[in-house]
Amino acid sequence: MRIVLAEDLHILRDGLVMLLEAEGFEIAAAVSSGPELRLALTRERPDVAVVDVRLPPSYTDEGLQAALEARREIPGLPVLVLSQHVEQLYARELLADGAGAIGYLLKDRVVNADQFIEAVRRVAAGGTAMDPEVIAKLLTTNAHDVPIARLTPREREVLELMAQGRSNAAIATRLFLSESAVGKHTAAIFAKLDLPPSDDDNRRVRAVLTYLNHT
Numbered sequence: 683m684r685i686v687l688a689e690d691l692h693i694l695r696d697g698l699v700m701l702l703e704a705e706g707f708e709i710a711a712a713v714s715s716g717p718e719l720r721l722a723l724t725r726e727r728p729d730v731a732v733v734d735v736r737l738p739p740s741y742t743d744e745g746l747q748a749a750l751e752a753r754r755e756i757p758g759l760p761v762l763v764l765s766q767h768v769e770q771l772y773a774r775e776l777l778a779d780g781a782g783a784i785g786y787l788l789k790d791r792v793v794n795a796d797q798f799i800e801a802v803r804r805v806a807a808g809g810t811a812m813d814p815e816v817i818a819k820l821l822t823t824n825a826h827d828v829p830i831a832r833l834t835p836r837e838r839e840v841l842e843l844m845a846q847g848r849s850n851a852a853i854a855t856r857l858f859l860s861e862s863a864v865g866k867h868t869a870a871i872f873a874k875l876d877l878p879p880s881d882d883d884n885r886r887v888r889a890v891l892t893y894l895n896h897t
Contacts, residue, residue, distance in 0.1 A: 683806055684710040686728040688719040688745050689764070690737050698732070698792070705799050716744030723752035723759065730760040730806035735772055746772050757781065762805045764789050768819045773812075777894050782887035785811030785847075804847045809883065810890045811847040820894055830893060832874040840867045845890045 685707050689695040692714075699712050711722035715738040723731055731752070737745040746763060753759045762785035763776060776784050785805040791813060792798045801811035833841065836857075843853045850864045857864070868886075875892050877885050 683730065683803075684708045684726065684728045685802070686710050686719070686722045686726055686731045687712045688714070688716075688722075688731070688733045688737060688748070690714045690734060694789075694792075701795055701798070702732075702802070707802070715739065716748045719745060719748040720751060723749065724755060727756055727759075730762060730802060732762050732764065732802060735763055735765040735769070743769075743772060746775065750775060753779070758783055758808075760805045760808065761785070762787065762802055762811065764792065768813070768815050770819050773816050773820060774895070777891060780888075780891050780895070782810060782884075782891060783808045786816045787811065787813045788815055801847065807883075808887065809847055810845060810887055812845045812890075812894065814846055817842055817845050817894070829875050833871065837867050837871050837874070840864060841871055841889060841893050844868075844886055845894060 685702055687695065687698055687702070687709060689698060695712055695714065699709050703709060710726040710728050713719050713722050719733065719737065731749055733745045733749045735743055735746045737748070749761045749763070753761060758781050760783035761776065763772070764787055765772065766789050768788065773786050776786055783805055785801050787798070787801055804811045839857060840853055843856060848856065850861050850868065854861045854864045871889055872885050875889050877888055
């Protein structure tokens, strides 16, 4: 699996390269600025981009904008964003096209190598990997939109954990439920969000994006 990595801190960038290579990933490019990232993404067309939000020269949202620009040129390009802080606007921009294959992790999570690698693989496979703190921030806005308002409190809990990228088995463990109970909640969520039958993984992503874009 080929990765383009963008991080301006030399030590962190080298550390991430070592970690990813140790897990069997190929680093197609490791860059430190927005212009370099745009070029690398369009040239290399990686399986996934791992991108720091704030990159030179602006140190604002240069990394995110470069990734979104490349994603418009390469529809569905998987992007995992790393950020020092939760920025609702950045999260919503990342979610805007509703195509999935996106993630937003706080840099603190990178110290947990297993969690980070799992997120990279999940996003590369077309799923979502949203940091719990990012989800919590998004939930501070209006939560009464239809069809989200149709969900029961338990269904919202299940969907919130789905947004973190957790499997039914992991959700069952977290909520002290059986897997069959989680399956029933998931089926109810799909029905209430008006998601027609299709590949289950695809419906999970669409349910998560509907949830995050309407809360």
